[in-house]
């Protein structure tokens with residue numbers, strides 16, 4: 587025999603399920619929003635992070651594919667960081683990059 591849900595009889599159950607779904611949907615929405623904010627903040631902070639000697643050398647040798655994420659990050663970073671501009675100058679003059687030129691606080 588089929589079970590027929592009558593709103594009057596199952597009103598409390600239906601309201602409970604509806605409220606539980608609202609809480610679940612809101613929780614999922616909050617988690618997604620928090621993740622988007624986390625990714626955006628991480629992306630912004632990465633721009634201020636000085637690249638390693640290996641990444642800068644790869645960039646100088648043309649081994650970072652133009653348009654790729656590491657390439658775009660480095661271009662943006664070089665526009666804002668005088669220290670890395672100096673490091674790039676050292677590479678241009680054929681001088682090795684030394685670790686002491688990297689600010690350890692930013693690692």
Ligand SMILES: [Zn+2]
Pocket residue numbers: 634635636637663667668669670
């Ligand atoms: Zn830098």
